[in-house]
Amino acid sequence: MSTLKTGFVSFFITAMTLSASAQKTTPIYLDVTQPIEERVENALSLMTTEEKVALCHAQSKFSSKGAARLGIPEVWTSDGPHGIREEVYWDEWSGAQWTNDSCTAFPALTCLAATFNPELSLLYGKSIGEEARYRNKTMLLGPGVNIYRTPLNGRNFEYMGEDPYLASCMVVPYVQGVQANGVAACVKHFALNNQEKWRGHINVNVSDRALYEIYLPAFKAAVQEGQAWSIMGSYNQFRGEHCCHNDLLLNKILKKDWEFDGLVISDWGGVHNTDQAVNNGLDIEMGTYTNGLTTSGHFPYSDYYLADPFLKGIKDGKYEMAVLDDKARRILRLIFRTTMSANRPFGRFVSxxxxxxxxxxxxxxxxxxxxxxxxxxxxxxxxxxxxxxxxxxxxxxxxxxxxxxxxxxxxxxxxxxxxxxxxxxxxxxxxxxxxxxxxxxxxxxxxxxxxxxxxxxxxxxxxxxxxxxxxxxxxxxxxxxxxxxxxxxxxxxxxxxxxxxxxxxxxxxxxxxxxxxxxxxxxxxxxxxxxxxxxxxxxxxxxxxxxxxxxxxxxxxxxxxxxxxxxxxxxxxxxxxxxxxxxxxxxxxxxxxxxxxxxxxKKIEPLFPFGYGLSYTSFTWSEPEVDRNEVKADGTLKVWFTLTNTGKIDGAETAQFYVSKPKSEVARAAKELKAFKKVFLKAGESRLVTLEVPVSSFAYYNESKSSWIVEPGNYTFLLGNSSRDIKGKLTVNVE
Structure with missing residues (x-):
């Protein structure tokens, strides 16, 4: 029998080794105070092949298996990015008619992005994370950071706008706020899910430059700065492969280049092929069509691409055990970061x-x-x-x-x-x-x-x-x-x-x-x-x-x-x-x-420009100044100006810092947002506002070299309160 030891909690786990004649049991102690990676490797060493495969696919509409024999809990997911979805029946989409699952509805993420206030994004993530934790969810299926490409996209309201820098700045604190509650944020939909029409099969073709400069930055920020614990693949195809099992996106960019150590979960019904699901970076398969239950009926969960077909392929030597272990390791890591974390708070609901x-x-x-x-x-x-x-x-x-x-x-x-x-x-x-x-x-x-x-x-x-x-x-x-x-x-x-x-x-x-x-x-x-x-x-x-x-x-x-x-x-x-x-x-x-x-x-007049919004008060801006007119490519630029509330009531203005490269070796946008700051001022108050911008953010993605390049030469910096209302300019030379 295990005993409670001073200073930590120990779990008694019986590891079973099966043989043809007998079942041998060995007591194993899993100390929750030990580093997560040690716990992951310990648990992985105790699991059978069948148990590892069972981790990799759904067992119900919104859950996947743990390993009950070892005391490892299931993974329970929940929509969505604006509030915690009601409980549904095990194998149906309809609500289960619980009386204690009515949540707080938070504003849509377009509204959050419109605040231009990362502090509110942290508050949002913390608050919705508390609700998810109270409902004992492992993973919150959000936030979404797909770029607003067309105003016809039916799902734009779930995302954070058209600018990759704004979306990056807003997604990071959201993720951090959610995960502070011991709930994994699942950033979605990776990637290029910019329309709903034909979303399940449309094959998106986009240049590497647009991919890296526009459509990937918010995901990268969520992974590298926000330390997101999970990512959801998207329904569409990219260059001929569905994004839920896309080798370039998931293996090469996400897991190799960005060193993502979390898990990739499919969008519901986004998996189409066992070979690709096994080898192209997917970890958990959810929502593939089923009208049966776990082990019986037509199209049961055991028929999923990452279920029995995966297990058979492992046993037949078609798939490498290392691939299965990597998936199981990522899933276990998420479980130990969330449900089995010793420091997980309790959460609260509709407070x-x-x-x-x-x-x-x-x-x-x-x-x-x-x-x-x-x-x-x-x-x-x-x-x-x-x-x-x-x-x-x-x-x-x-x-x-x-x-x-x-x-x-x-x-x-x-x-x-x-x-x-x-x-x-x-x-x-x-x-x-x-x-x-x-x-x-x-x-x-x-x-x-x-x-x-x-x-x-x-x-x-x-x-x-x-x-x-x-x-x-x-x-x-x-x-x-x-x-x-x-x-x-x-x-x-x-x-x-x-x-x-x-x-x-x-x-x-x-x-x-x-x-x-x-x-x-x-x-x-x-x-x-x-x-x-x-x-x-x-x-x-x-x-x-x-x-x-x-x-x-x-x-x-x-x-x-x-x-x-x-x-x-x-x-x-x-x-x-x-x-x-x-x-x-x-x-x-x-x-x-x-x-x-x-x-x-293209000098097309919009109805209302990006970054635009009026106030009940008025503001004046001094001319911007810079600490030096020449900077190195690996340096940081510091710009400051004085903002004054010249009206009669308190208010806030958002300073937006855009960069332009008039003479460039490649085609560039007229301007790109590189910094912003929301400033709250009392009536009549003035404040010195400082923005620090890394010169590396001026880089463009060079397709021939597959790398980011900061061009030398003159850059124009534009300071304003929208992309069209520029209050001041200055020029800086980058060496």
Whole structure:
């Protein structure tokens, strides 16, 4: 028998060696105070081949096996990046109807990116990690960092925008916050999963330079700086191989070049071939089609590519034992970092602190796009009759969207938040338009009459002092939703016509958009004010009311560009072969010119530029200065300037530092974001702001040499509060 020893906990494990005649048992002590790698090797040495293979594939919809004989627990995963998904039945997608699995809904990751505040990303990760830990999850399936390439991508709302540097800065603290709770962050979808249409098979063709400069940096930062413990492969193909078992992405880049020591898990149903799954870097296979259970019925879990076929291949000598051991080692390492960690905290669920975090993130992410004649803020008591019109004012925005759909403890709608802020008697609501029910995988129109809804809304607007139109997209199929892309850039459900009709009867009509994507705005010059609200989670209504009333000064910045029309976007400029492809192949013809890189380089005026966002106060900038005008390629550049809040209320401004190489040996974007800092200032306050930028970040990826090159010569540095609003410039020579 084992005994408890002073200063550590010991586990009694019986190691069994099977023979034809007898079973021999040997007592083994696994000391949790020992280094993880020693524990991993110890456990690995005790496992049978069958037990190792069993680690590598699902046993239910959201779990994979441990090794019960050795006391090694299962791996339990959970969607998603915005809240902890409800429990589902063992072998079904439907909810299990538990009464204690209603979570806190946090804002979508587009909103988090719009804060331009890494401190809030850490708070987000810490908070959602606590909820995952309380629910005893091993792995949180998020965050997502796929680059915003087209505004039609149905899943953009789950990601962190169009700029690889911004996404890199925001993903690292999120990962660290989650993993501080003993829960693995699973960064997804690796890689090039930039659309939902044909996502299961479309073969993406992209240059090495665009791959390394645009689509991989956030993943690399999550691995090397965030120390992420797991990565999820994507559904699509890259250069003829599915990304869940892609030799270049998983073996050569992720595990060799980046020295990733965590595990790779497949997206659900993303595995297609045993040989490739075994040899091309996948560790755990999830979601391959099954309508049976673990060991019986049709298509059981034991039929997975990394189940019985893998085991048979090992026994037949087709696959090397070293490959199996590497997979098992990575899975064990994750288990010892999480469930079997001696220092794992307890977590907490739907706490007041989580509500406060959700509200703070939502407030800082809201972007004020237009504010003529200071329409906003609207102080309490200024107007007696406020008309609120639009389905999104009352519709739940936490359900739908695919795997990120949530069962929540509560949700404050925009309508309720405004009523709480201004009082019921001052708010009149009309639906205005209606979408259909939230159905995954199909679209169903509303049964309500659109003309009647519009007529009723117009009557309400006529009698109001001001109108707050709250519309946008929702999480239905063909909107912001997994499994299908949007069909067009315009607002759906007749909203553009509705806004025009409202303006005819009340010119004091402001538009508040809730969406995870850019939309066309044919009415942009007619309305006095526009606010981009995103999907704001459980505290949506309170956050919007805080900003609209002026209790909170908006400070969000757009994490992606809004085009005036779809053809202005780089992915769409080159026609269907660039997006969405011909159903077999797709070519990223805009190459490195994604988002503002495209707009600024091609001199195309966006509707609203990357990094843009207004405030209720005003700021002035001094000319930037630099510590020296010549720097070495391995050096660090220090730039400073004075920022002053010249308005009458407290506020925050985000300084954005862009780099340009006017004369380059290769094609370059007109500018690239290389640093940013969010600065909070009291009314009338001035502050010296310093940015430190490594010169190595000026490098481009040289395809012929497969390496990063910092060109010598003059660089122009541009300091501004968006990619189009530059407050100061300076030139520095790189030796």
């Amino acid at each position: 007041p602190e989580h509500s406060e975090a959700a509200r703070k993130i939502a407030c800082e992410g809201i972007v004020l796009l237009k504010n003529n004649e200071e329409f906003f803020p609207i102080p309490v008591g200024k107007y007696k009759k406020i008309a609120v019109i639009g389905e999104n004012a009352s519709r739940s925005m936490v359900i739908g969207g695919g795997s990120s759909s949530l069962k929540v403890a509560y949700e404050v709608s925009p309508l309720q938040g405004l009523k709480d802020k201004y009082g019921d008697k001052h708010i009149t609501y009309s639906l205005g338009y209606a979408s259909g029910p939230s159905l995954y995988g199909r679209e169903e129109p509303s049964k309500l009459d659109a003309d009647s809804l519009m007529a009723a809304a117009i009557e309400v607007a006529k009698d109001a002092d001001i109108v707050l139109y709250i519309g946008g997209l929702n999480k239905n199929h063909f909107q912001d939703c997994e499994g299908g892309d949007r069909k067009f850039l315009d607002l759906p459900f007749g909203q553009d016509k509705l806004i025009d009709e409202l303006l005819k009867v009340n010119k004091n009509t402001a538009v508040v958009l809730l969406s995870g994507n850019a939309v066309a705005m044919p009415w942009v010059d007619k309305v006095p004010a526009i606010m981009q609200g995103w999907y704001l989670g459980a505290e949506a209504g309170n956050a919007l009311a805080d900003v609209i009333s002026g209790d909170v000064n908006p400070s969000g910045k757009l994490p992606f560009s809004f085009p005036k029309k779809l053809e202005d976007n780089g992915a769409h400029f080159f026609g269907e072969l660039s997006y969405p492809g011909d159903s077999i192949d797709q070519y990223y013809k805009e190459d490195i010119l994604v988002g503002y890189r495209w707009f600024d380089t």
